[in-house]
Amino acid sequence: HMGIRASAINDLQRSKSSLEALFCYDKAVPEENIGKPAGLDLEKKEVGKNPPCVRCETKGAVLCATCAGSGLYVDSIMESQGIIVKVRCLGCGGTGSIMCSTCGGRGHT
Incomplete structure (x- = not known):
């Protein structure tokens, strides 16, 4: 009984620290070391007969x-x-683009 609880608490602490890692600032990067944002692919998607977003x-x-x-x-x-x-933007994780919330990233509605 006690063992289950301890491992659940461990899991909680583990996921908390990985969450914190996501939100911690990255170390400042000298400007010349910053490449183009690797970002989401901003190529147009093939949407077929679906109404485009x-x-x-x-x-x-x-x-x-x-x-x-x-x-x-x-x-x-x-x-x-x-x-x-x-610093790397926390909104997009440094990619420069975020998934479109209107179509959920599919490119069509």
Whole structure:
């Protein structure tokens, strides 16, 4: 009985720390080391006879509004101290685009 509970608590702590890892800032990356956002593929999808999604125009993804598609944003706390630090955007995980919520990434409605 006690063993089951301990392992459940362990699982909880494990998933909590992996969640925290997702939300922790990445270390600041020097600008020249930042490539193009690897992002979601913004190629138009083949939608066949399905009505194309008007929001993403069949791409299945839209530009991330938080970073305007750059995948990075300036840390405002650091900026207020006169230090410009670009961190990976948490909105899109640094990809520059997010899945279109209108079509769920399918490219059609």
